[in-house]
Amino acid sequence: MNTKVKLAGVTLKNPVMTASGTFGSGAEYAEFVDLNKLGAVVTKGVANVPWEGNPTPRIAETYGGMLNAVGLQNPGIDLFVERDIPFLTKYDTKIIVNVCGRTTEDYCEVVRRLAEQPVDMLEINISCPNVEEGGIAFGQNPKSVEAITKEVKKYAKQPIIMKLSPNVTDIAEMAKAAEAGGADALSLINTITGMKIDIHRRTFALANKTGGLSGPAIHPVAVRMVYQTAQAVQIPIIGMGGISTAEDALEMILAGATAVSVGTANFHNPLVTMEIVKGIREYMEQNGVEDIGELIGGVR
Amino acid sequence: MADKFKEQAVIIRQEEISYGVYSMWLKTDQIAGKAKPGQFLSIYCREGSRLLPRPISLCEIDREDQAVRIVYRVAGKGTEELSGMRTGGSLEVVGPLGNGFPLKEKKAFLIGGGIGIPPMLQLAKELQCEKQIILGYRDSLFLQKEFKKQGKLYVATEDGSYGVEGNVLDAIRENGLDAEIIYACGPGPMLRAMKAYAKEKKIECWVSLEERMACGIGACLGCVCKSREKDSHTNVNNKRICKEGPVFRAEEVEF
Numbered sequence: 001m002n003t004k005v006k007l008a009g010v011t012l013k014n015p016v017m018t019a020s021g022t023f024g025s026g027a028e029y030a031e032f033v034d035l036n037k038l039g040a041v042v043t044k045g046v047a048n049v050p051w052e053g054n055p056t057p058r059i060a061e062t063y064g065g066m067l068n069a070v071g072l073q074n075p076g077i078d079l080f081v082e083r084d085i086p087f088l089t090k091y092d093t094k095i096i097v098n099v100c101g102r103t104t105e106d107y108c109e110v111v112r113r114l115a116e117q118p119v120d121m122l123e124i125n126i127s128c129p130n131v132e133e134g135g136i137a138f139g140q141n142p143k144s145v146e147a148i149t150k151e152v153k154k155y156a157k158q159p160i161i162m163k164l165s166p167n168v169t170d171i172a173e174m175a176k177a178a179e180a181g182g183a184d185a186l187s188l189i190n191t192i193t194g195m196k197i198d199i200h201r202r203t204f205a206l207a208n209k210t211g212g213l214s215g216p217a218i219h220p221v222a223v224r225m226v227y228q229t230a231q232a233v234q235i236p237i238i239g240m241g242g243i244s245t246a247e248d249a250l251e252m253i254l255a256g257a258t259a260v261s262v263g264t265a266n267f268h269n270p271l272v273t274m275e276i277v278k279g280i281r282e283y284m285e286q287n288g289v290e291d292i293g294e295l296i297g298g299v300r
Numbered sequence: 301m302a303d304k305f306k307e308q309a310v311i312i313r314q315e316e317i318s319y320g321v322y323s324m325w326l327k328t329d330q331i332a333g334k335a336k337p338g339q340f341l342s343i344y345c346r347e348g349s350r351l352l353p354r355p356i357s358l359c360e361i362d363r364e365d366q367a368v369r370i371v372y373r374v375a376g377k378g379t380e381e382l383s384g385m386r387t388g389g390s391l392e393v394v395g396p397l398g399n400g401f402p403l404k405e406k407k408a409f410l411i412g413g414g415i416g417i418p419p420m421l422q423l424a425k426e427l428q429c430e431k432q433i434i435l436g437y438r439d440s441l442f443l444q445k446e447f448k449k450q451g452k453l454y455v456a457t458e459d460g461s462y463g464v465e466g467n468v469l470d471a472i473r474e475n476g477l478d479a480e481i482i483y484a485c486g487p488g489p490m491l492r493a494m495k496a497y498a499k500e501k502k503i504e505c506w507v508s509l510e511e512r513m514a515c516g517i518g519a520c521l522g523c524v525c526k527s528r529e530k531d532s533h534t535n536v537n538n539k540r541i542c543k544e545g546p547v548f549r550a551e552e553v554e555f
Contacts, residue, residue, distance in 0.1 A: 024519035059522035
């Protein structure tokens with residue numbers, strides 16, 4: 001049985017990766033999970049300099065999901081290169097670094113710094129809803145999506161994955177813009193902007209007022225967007241958004257995703273990625289699927 | 301697999317010990333053997349719509365019988381679900397988490413307020429020093445008997461129904477108490493008052509903080525607090541309450 005998938009020339013042992021921001025750089029989860037069994041680890045977003053992130057509370061649980069407004073707290077590229085990359089290279093898994101920035105120059109600086117590093121792919125976060133500058137500001141207009149994709153491609157030595165926001169009118173339009181800009185792959189979806197109000201304290205549950213909704217509640221939205229995007233572009237798609245089980249991952253793959261990222265579900269069950277890897281194999285066995293490639297985009 | 305474990309803990313017994321306050325003993329495989337006072341468990345709900353673990357501090361640790369006790373207040377749907385569980389049922393838990401209290405041989409105040417009281421019990425059992433335990437309740441009491449066995453006990457209630465009328469600081473002043481070190485867990489205003497008191501008296505003060513958490517293990521950066529020193533993760537001034545905490549030197553953090 002073959003569970004290997006190929007993403008922009010990079011072969012993953014299986015299609016299961018971690019979603020940026022939910023898994024750190026893997027060190028904390030390595031106490032529970034065998035990182036060697038993952039298709040790839042996608043790191044928390046890293047910027048050119050350290051970011052402090054937003055005030056607390058940053059987290060609020062919602063029905064079947066959660067809101068976060070962490071605000072991309074990260075140690076900056078220097079410490080990341082010194083500490084996090086050497087940690088990840090000890091494992092037999094692919095390393096995908098998520099890159100964030102306030103300006104195009106910030107993104108390009110990080111991409112340039114990573115060019116000589118032993119990382120396999122870069123995921124460019126143009127879809128964080130919790131920061132004032134950068135993030136989603138780049139991801140809600142097709143012209144700026146294409147422009148930033150072109151810019152980072154100038155400096156990138158690794159394949160570039162553009163991570164798209166669901167907070168747009170037409171996801172396919174953004175996907176086509178990224179493809180036109182030279183993106184090698186797409187990640188979708190980032191979180192959906194939401195809000196929760198504490199009726200007892202009569203205030204916002206999050207200090208940032210709004211946050212990004214993730215978890216099983218958003219899964220059908222993500223499946224729909226992956227499907228629409230798969231119809232619109234030729235480049236491979238990494239599907240994410242509320243994947244908690246192998247069944248959810250398989251839905252995403254059938255909708256057109258070549259690989260999947262598991263995020264919020266890690267908080268509910270630190271071992272969930274291992275269970276999803278196993279569940280996909282079981283499904284393939286039970287259904288006589290020789291190669292996982294047979295499933296990608298299997299529904300049309 | 302260093303020092304944290306994901307386990308199916310079996311409920312040995314559960315009872316309501318005060319209005320809306322529950323005590324639960326859990327049998328664990330390895331957690332109890334590794335746990336320290338001031339650490340906490342992540343408790344996962346069975347109801348799938350509630351995704352995030354509930355961080356609940358350890359009230360007692362029985363290392364010989366591999367059991368831990370949690371005492372919690374029903375504050376929402378997750379703890380309500382927990383309160384309905386019966387003996388013999390099992391719970392998914394991860395622990396022990398966080399750093400725990402340092403154990404120092406100094407004349408101590410152990411200060412607990414409201415649902416911050418439970419973690420002081422295991423701390424009281426392990427501290428080898430002169431212990432003055434000062435507990436603040438809104439109205440109804442819990443864990444009195446257990447604390448009485450561990451040191452000199454002083455109680456304050458907001459409504460004056462028991463002990464000193466007022467808060468823990470009123471109890472300290474009315475009883476003319478003094479100490480060389482403070483360990484405290486409870487609501488923000490109480491912790492801020494103890495921080496100010498410790499500064500005034502020039503004594504050491506350790507506080508246990510809480511914050512909304514998602515992962516509970518230091519990965520998501522949801523539960524940070526502003527710290528004087530740079531934190532080990534991001535190298536800014538954001539210590540993770542679930543990882544570097546929940547116990548901090550009071551002057552080290554903003555809360």
